[in-house]
Amino acid sequence: MNDSYLNFVNSPFGARVARSLGLPKPEVLRRYRADEPEFGGLVAIGAGREPHLLDSLADLVASIGVTSVAHESAGLWMPLAHRHGLLTGRFEPAESGSAARVGALIFDASGIDESSQMEPLHAFFHDTLRSLGKCGRIVVLGRPPEACPSPRKWTAQRALEGLTRSLGKEARRGITANLVHVAEGAEREMEATLRFFLSPRSAYVSGQVVRIAADGLHRLANSVVVTDAIGNDAASPFDWNQPLANRRAVVTGAARGIGAAIANVLAAQGAHVIGIDIPPARDALEATMRQLNGTALAFDIAAPEAPAQISAALDDHGVDIVVHNAGITKDKTIAKMTGSAWQSVIDINLCAQERIDDALLAAGILRDGGRIVGVSSISGIAGNPGQTNYATSKAGVIGRVQSMAPLLRPRGITINAVAPGFIETQMTAKMPLALREAGRRMNSLAQGGLPVDVAQTIAWLAHPGSAGISGQVVRVCGQSLIGA
């Protein structure tokens, strides 16, 4: 759990050593703390021709209370910001040597209709990237390519992915870069997602592409959301500080590690957490749940009676959020892997989720407007030697969310997965040094993530404002080099 290299190169002496030897210097990432402001620094706004999202962006800037500055590519921003009553100004590059004052770069590329119109992207990032401070944020906004009306627009919107991923790899200094595809009609549903990507909560999420669909809000409106007093149909009935208040969340494998972190973050956002873990972990589970006023349920999710057990336990009050975190590894090359090592990994990591979800859905225990989040893995995306069983199960988790999302849409239930990369846990602490160091450094942030990074990402997907996000896989990997 202790990245001694990161600590060393961030000490005064270590920084000098690293500089003189040309060693990488991973940044100490800024993470969310309840006692610090979540958003800070200037937000620089850029845009391609005829941007569609600036109006919603102005609402967001007002909502999170930051000051914006307009790059020359976003000529529309100044008058628009004034109409929204926002303090704003023109972007001025930081003086060479002075501290960078910009906390985030946001580019609205939604109006780019073909590849010949992409020069404003260059102009914006060329001018602004050096002014972006440590642990700054880059968010590119576009349209879902597959929904674009012409091949030319689809092509240009798809091209944004190459840009955003390259920026994430270039930026360093703890900076993240992500691309958000906002469907037509979903312009008012960006807030939860943009808040996440601008916040220190997304410290270890970079190089990701997320799609916000248009029907999310309407589904939500049908079930749990009511139009608010000022008649704004995008307004939410939740408190941004306690968005999960009055929600009940099940977390499997909750006794320790990433599962306990998930339980903690969901509870901190207001959820009542029901933690599940195997009977041998009962004491740890109960201790974890006691701290967050949750409920402990000790049983084996892979047992045949588990779906009935969990349904019975949740039946009285129902549940809003299900996080399938429990999982095991039994690593061996396939030539040496026993049939039971194969089967138990598939069964616990994949089949058990299917059986439990299906039971909760059939009985209506998972309520309309609910959230399911599975935990996949980079191994499930890219494959991993010695993990044929694990990678198969985690690729299956991706198939699970992709296949169930359309079926659950009519009930306003979303289903997504997170795919952690190298996360500092007791498990990784036991890895051989060379392997551990390679895992830590082979990503754009040059360090491992923490369990809380996975947990914050899950909390964003579980958020009532994330109704438009379903069937997706979000990596929590610091933009690991490793992929498919």
Added chain:
Amino acid sequence: MNDSYLNFVNSPFGARVARSLGLPKPEVLRRYRADEPEFGGLVAIGAGREPHLLDSLADLVASIGVTSVAHESAGLWMPLAHRHGLLTGRFEPAESGSAARVGALIFDASGIDESSQMEPLHAFFHDTLRSLGKCGRIVVLGRPPEACPSPRKWTAQRALEGLTRSLGKEARRGITANLVHVAEGAEREMEATLRFFLSPRSAYVSGQVVRIAADGLHRLANSVVVTDAIGNDAASPFDWNQPLANRRAVVTGAARGIGAAIANVLAAQGAHVIGIDIPPARDALEATMRQLNGTALAFDIAAPEAPAQISAALDDHGVDIVVHNAGITKDKTIAKMTGSAWQSVIDINLCAQERIDDALLAAGILRDGGRIVGVSSISGIAGNPGQTNYATSKAGVIGRVQSMAPLLRPRGITINAVAPGFIETQMTAKMPLALREAGRRMNSLAQGGLPVDVAQTIAWLAHPGSAGISGQVVRVCGQSLIGA
């Protein structure tokens, strides 16, 4: 162009040194040669419950003339093979220490309906992997997940991806592993693709997932294919040794390097090649085209008059295959990149393709049943520092094939992209040693690919038997670690 490490560790002395120091030993890959048999060794067949593809597989085994052996998971294979008049036997593991005699492992997973049915995959690869010889082939056959009738089947079929990619990373010894999704109704269209993946032509293609759609053959049937004399509607009017006979192929950037290799392979398969390159490369282009009896056209594809020029040059005879290989790099971090470096890369690598294709399609010069292949890049998939312009253009190429594929389907035209990883060229020969070595080794085959590997992959996509493959991106990267 000279991988001296690979040469060294494959010398008798170097092999001893590598073994004693525990260094990786990249295999000298077997590549296609006209004077050597293309297929060899036993093919071991495995299957999950109720496999759907064994009958077509028996046709293939007969067609390529190899001997099959049945693993116990494929109980149906022996009687089926006998009905097809094939020599066959039961799979027996190689004696420890004896030479592996199996050349390919093929598993038909199309009948696996849910994740609880995946044990036969373990049993098959557990039993057979060690018997697979150097440069052997692993092909897993499944159904396209998104077309599966139930979420459970979708999930299990999607899980195959994690398995196949892990096998590719585990196998070593020049072995490749790929997953082919065969749509219902496309069972008779597997041959060109399976031939490619079983052949040394696919030496550097591993960890890929390819989808064969059902409508390919019918579209082809409407345009250029006639049912053959024995009434087999899957039979093709082409000669497997000269599949591109009577086809005309345009290749941009054909003077040298990968473009010249593409021109050579297409010509070797019977195509008349029209090579295009910029005027300063005229001499090299003419020399390359002279060797393969092609036609040289020297002009700049990015010039405004290029679409009209190319249309005029091709108008008389039309064209069947268009390969957009021409591309440039102008690498700099975005803060140091000029506007013209950005724009020229986007324009040449992406916009020019769009303009040329649109002109050829509008005038009907690209004939029905035609093939378009774009050259993308791993940088376009994963992003790359210092290549924001290049990665944007190459991600755009992916958008281009995805967006155009459905529009071109009614005309039987396919459009796909290849995404090369580290390919040994004059460009990579000039890279700094450490960077070049990292690029070479960070893939499952622990070496760079050759231009011919990209060319063979393009020839497979351009094949008349590849009508069911469109809108896809195939990496030619030795299963590079790097991805998204």
